[in-house]
Amino acid sequence: GAGVSQSPSNKVTEKGKDVELRCDPISGHTALYWYRQSLGQGLEFLIYFQGNSAPDKSGLPSDRFSAERTGGSVSTLTIQRTQQEDSAVYLCASSLGGGSTEAFFGQGTRLTVV
Amino acid sequence: AQKVTQAQTEISVVEKEDVTLDCVYETRDTTYYLFWYKQPPSGELVFLIRRNSFDEQNEISGRYSWNFQKSTSSFNFTITASQVVDSAVYFCALSEARRAGNQFYFGTGTSLTVIP
Numbered sequence: 001g002a003g004v005s006q007s008p009s010n011k012v013t014e015k016g017k018d019v020e021l022r023c024d025p026i027s028g029h030t031a032l033y034w035y036r037q038s039l040g041q042g043l044e045f046l047i048y049f050q051g052n053s054a055p056d057k058s059g060l061p062s063d064r065f066s067a068e069r070t071g072g073s074v075s076t077l078t079i080q081r082t083q084q085e086d087s088a089v090y091l092c093a094s095s096l097g098g099g100s101t102e103a104f105f106g107q108g109t110r111l112t113v114v
Numbered sequence: 115a116q117k118v119t120q121a122q123t124e125i126s127v128v129e130k131e132d133v134t135l136d137c138v139y140e141t142r143d144t145t146y147y148l149f150w151y152k153q154p155p156s157g158e159l160v161f162l163i164r165r166n167s168f169d170e171q172n173e174i175s176g177r178y179s180w181n182f183q184k185s186t187s188s189f190n191f192t193i194t195a196s197q198v199v200d201s202a203v204y205f206c207a208l209s210e211a212r213r214a215g216n217q218f219y220f221g222t223g224t225s226l227t228v229i230p
Contacts, residue, residue: 042205045217048217058217059217100211101164105160105161108157
């Protein structure tokens with residue numbers, strides 16, 4: 001597709017379960033970002049990938065959160081032992097690389113932990 | 115400290131009124147980039163504009179215009195003759211060349227409601 005694709009659109013999980021969220025960036029975009037948006041809140045930075053460089057994980061809230069990007073394309077955000085406070089919309093974005101270029105966002109995955 | 119401040123949490127205007135959304139940023143970099151995004155009720159963030167720190171020219175795109183003033187560290191967004199379809203949350207964002215690409219710093223957003 002032409003845009004950033006995220007799956008699933010919605011995910012309901014039980015507290016304590018692990019979840020995986022997927023992001024397909026725009027073809028050719030070397031930079032990929034994950035953000036989290038809680039209800040009515042702004043965007044919280046989680047992690048950033050740029051090409052083959054080591055990712056910037058400075059925004060991950062705990063060691064229950066991890067992310068991978070395989071082959072410089074698809075990324076998976078994994079949350080282990082989910083907690084209710086993890087409930088949020090997880091947004092993925094990609095850009096041509098570097099903060100000088102705009103990022104394009106997917107529609108997000110709405111995660112609900114019950 | 116917040117790098118991007120959007121002091122207006124919610125704004126309501128009547129259709130056809132003009133409205134300005136404020137954005138104040140903070141950075142020590144001489145090279146940086148500013149952005150505005152729109153998040154309609156559907157939820158997907160839509161890119162509106164990018165500005166680099168060396169270009170202080172105001173920009174107009176249809177009913178939208180942006181006023182970038184380095185002297186006051188502001189990048190304000192004006193919608194002229196607002197329409198109901200403009201109802202959305204608008205986010206201002208900053209990225210810094212020194213840490214190019216590491217992240218975009220977003221403000222907390224301004225929720226705009228245009229009343230018909």
